[in-house]
Amino acid sequence: MTSFSIGETDFLRAGLPRQVIAGAIHYFRVHPDQWQDRIRKARLMGLNTIETYVAWNAHEPRRGEWDATGWNDLGRFLDLIQAEGMDAIVRPGPYICAEWHNGGLPNWLTAGERELRSSEPTFLADVSEYLRRVYEIVAPRQIDRGGSVVLVQIENEYGAYGSDKAYLQALVALTRESGITVPLTTVDQPTDQMLDDGSLPELHKTGSFGSRSAERLATLRSHQPTGPLMCSEFWDGWFDWWGGVHHTTEVTAAAADLDELLAAGASVNIYMFHGGTNFGLTNGANHKGRYLPIVTSYDYDAPLDEAGNPTAKFFAFRDVIAKYAPVPDELPAAAEPAPVFSVPLSAAGAWTDAAASAPSSSEPVTFDELEHLSALVRYDVSLPEGRGGQLVLEEVRDLAWVCVDGRPVGTLSRTRHDRSLRIPSGRTLSILVEEGGRVNYDHRLGEQKGLIGAPALDGVALTGWHSTPLDVAALAAEIGSRAAEASAAATTGPSAWVADFDLDSPADLFLDTAAWSKGYAFVNGFFLGRYWRNGPQRTLFVPAPATKTGANRLVVLELEHLLDATADFVPSLDLGDTEE
Structure with a gap:
C-alpha cells in the first residue's frame, strides 16, 4: 500500500x-x-x-x-x-x-x-x-x-x-x-x-x-x-x-x-x-x-x-x-466534425394543458410544498365575476407565462424584476411558472420556487388556486413513445415536436436550437437540457452513448414558438458570442 x-x-x-x-x-x-x-x-x-x-x-x-x-x-x-x-x-x-x-x-x-x-x-x-x-x-x-x-x-x-x-x-x-x-x-x-x-x-x-x-x-x-x-x-x-x-x-x-x-x-x-x-x-x-x-x-x-x-x-x-513533470508522448485525437443533417419536426400537440385537477388552496402552492422536482407548475384560478384588471404578484420564481381562457397575455420574469401585468376579462387565469435553476451560492440556497405569496387583482387577493405540477421528462417520454402521426401545429403557446433520424453508428451530435424559443430537448429519452434563444448558447450536446445505430427520436417541448420547425444537427459546438 x-x-x-x-x-x-x-x-x-x-x-x-x-x-x-x-x-x-x-x-x-x-x-x-x-x-x-x-x-x-x-x-x-x-x-x-x-x-x-x-x-x-x-x-x-x-x-x-x-x-x-x-x-x-x-x-x-x-x-x-x-x-x-x-x-x-x-x-x-x-x-x-x-x-x-x-x-x-x-x-x-x-x-x-x-x-x-x-x-x-x-x-x-x-x-x-x-x-x-x-x-x-x-x-x-x-x-x-x-x-x-x-x-x-x-x-x-x-x-x-x-x-x-x-x-x-x-x-x-x-x-x-x-x-x-x-x-x-x-x-x-x-x-x-x-x-x-x-x-x-x-x-x-x-x-x-x-x-x-x-x-x-x-x-x-x-x-x-x-x-x-x-x-x-x-x-x-x-x-x-x-x-x-x-x-x-x-x-x-x-x-x-x-x-x-x-x-x-x-x-x-x-x-x-x-x-x-x-x-x-x-x-x-x-x-x-x-x-x-x-x-x-x-x-x-x-x-x-x-x-x-x-x-x-x-x-x-x-x-x-512538461517543464515540471513527466508528460506522456501520446496525444489525444483531434476533434472530428460531427454528423451534419437536418430533419423536419412534426407537431405533436399541446403539452402543458393538463386539467386543473389539483386540490384548491387559498394561495398558490410552491414547488417545494408540492415536493416537485421538475421544471414547471401550472397555476389556475377563476377570475371573480369574470373581470380583468391589474394583476400583481408578490414574486415569481422564476419565469411565468400568463394566459386568460387560454389566450396568452404576457410574461413575468424574475430577472427583469416583473411583478405586475394587466389582464383582460375572462373566466380563468392560468399562470405557467418555470423554475429556471436554483441559486447555488450565498444565502439564497433553498429558496422556495413558484408563485410566492398571494396574487391580487386590483388590490384584492385571488383565492381558490389549483397548483398542478408538470413533469417535463415524463411528458416527453409519453410523447416520444407514441407512433409518429400528423397533428395540427400550434402557432402560439407551448407545443411538442418530434423528429426521427437514422445514424450509421452512435455519435456525438450538436443540436442547433437557434431557431427555437425556449424549452427542453430529449434524444431517445435522454434529457439533453434546456435551450433558450436568449443565448449565448446555441447548441445542445448529444453524447454518443445517448444515440444508437439506426432509428433515433428527438422530442422537443417548446414553451413559446419555433421560428423554424426543423432540427438542424451541426458539426461542432456553438456556445455563442464572446466579449471580444
Whole structure:
C-alpha cells in the first residue's frame, strides 16, 4: 500500500515529495460511458490527479432514496481514475456551489426552516447520514488501502458563507470516524477573513483563484505557514448564464498563470479540466441583485471542451506542465466534425394543458410544498365575476407565462424584476411558472420556487388556486413513445415536436436550437437540457452513448414558438458570442 501525507514543505507520496497537478471532472456532468475517455485525456495532458465534487442532490433527490449506481457510481469513477494510474481528490461538501442547482443540497433538505451549513442539530444529523454514505464508497478507495484517493475536502469555501467552527469540527469528527485517514483540506478565496472563518488549525488550507498567483500564494502562506501551498481551484475559465456572453480566458495568459503556480512549487487543481454539461434540469443560478440562471453547457472554456475534445488551452497547459513533470508522448485525437443533417419536426400537440385537477388552496402552492422536482407548475384560478384588471404578484420564481381562457397575455420574469401585468376579462387565469435553476451560492440556497405569496387583482387577493405540477421528462417520454402521426401545429403557446433520424453508428451530435424559443430537448429519452434563444448558447450536446445505430427520436417541448420547425444537427459546438 502507498502512503500520502503532508510534510514540512511538500505533499509526500510514499515518502517522496509530490507536486499534485490535478484537474476537475465532475462525474455527474459527464455520461458514464465517457468517463474513461475524459480521465485518459487528463493523463495525456500531464495531470497526475483527478478532482471531483460529490453532488448530494444527484445521489438523493428525495429523502431516503439513495442512489450510487449509473450516473451516480462514484466508486466506479474513482476506480477508473486508479486504473489510469492517477490519484483522486474527493470534495463531498455537503455544499459544492459548482454552478450546480441548489449548490448540491437536496430540495428536501433546504425546504424547511433549518439553518443551513451550520451545527444546527437537524441539519447536522442529515449531513452526517449523507457523509457516512459517501465515505462508505471513499474509505476503501483511499491510497493507503490500495485505492486512488489522496485528499478529502471538508465543506467548500465555507469562509465565504459562515464561521461556525463547531460545524466544521463536527464534519471533521464524522469524517475521521468514517475511516477517512488521508489528509483533510479546506478551500477558500485568499482573503484573511475567508481563510480565518473557513478552516480549522488541524485542516490544511488551500486557495481558489485564477490569477495574480504570487500575491495570492503569499496570502495563503500567511495562514498556512507549513506544508505545501495549493491552489485547489485554479480558475482557467468561467461559466455562462442565459442572456450573457460566452466567457473565455486568453490561452497564453492562463498558461502563464499556471506556470507561475507550478514554478513556485505549488500544487494545483485546474478548475475545470473538463466541464461537461448541466444535463436535464441541473443548472444552478446566481443572484447578486439580479437572478441569472446558468446555461446548460458547462464548457467553462476548459482544456477539454464540452464534448471532450482538446482545445488550444489543452496543448498550452501541457507544454507548461512538461517543464515540471513527466508528460506522456501520446496525444489525444483531434476533434472530428460531427454528423451534419437536418430533419423536419412534426407537431405533436399541446403539452402543458393538463386539467386543473389539483386540490384548491387559498394561495398558490410552491414547488417545494408540492415536493416537485421538475421544471414547471401550472397555476389556475377563476377570475371573480369574470373581470380583468391589474394583476400583481408578490414574486415569481422564476419565469411565468400568463394566459386568460387560454389566450396568452404576457410574461413575468424574475430577472427583469416583473411583478405586475394587466389582464383582460375572462373566466380563468392560468399562470405557467418555470423554475429556471436554483441559486447555488450565498444565502439564497433553498429558496422556495413558484408563485410566492398571494396574487391580487386590483388590490384584492385571488383565492381558490389549483397548483398542478408538470413533469417535463415524463411528458416527453409519453410523447416520444407514441407512433409518429400528423397533428395540427400550434402557432402560439407551448407545443411538442418530434423528429426521427437514422445514424450509421452512435455519435456525438450538436443540436442547433437557434431557431427555437425556449424549452427542453430529449434524444431517445435522454434529457439533453434546456435551450433558450436568449443565448449565448446555441447548441445542445448529444453524447454518443445517448444515440444508437439506426432509428433515433428527438422530442422537443417548446414553451413559446419555433421560428423554424426543423432540427438542424451541426458539426461542432456553438456556445455563442464572446466579449471580444
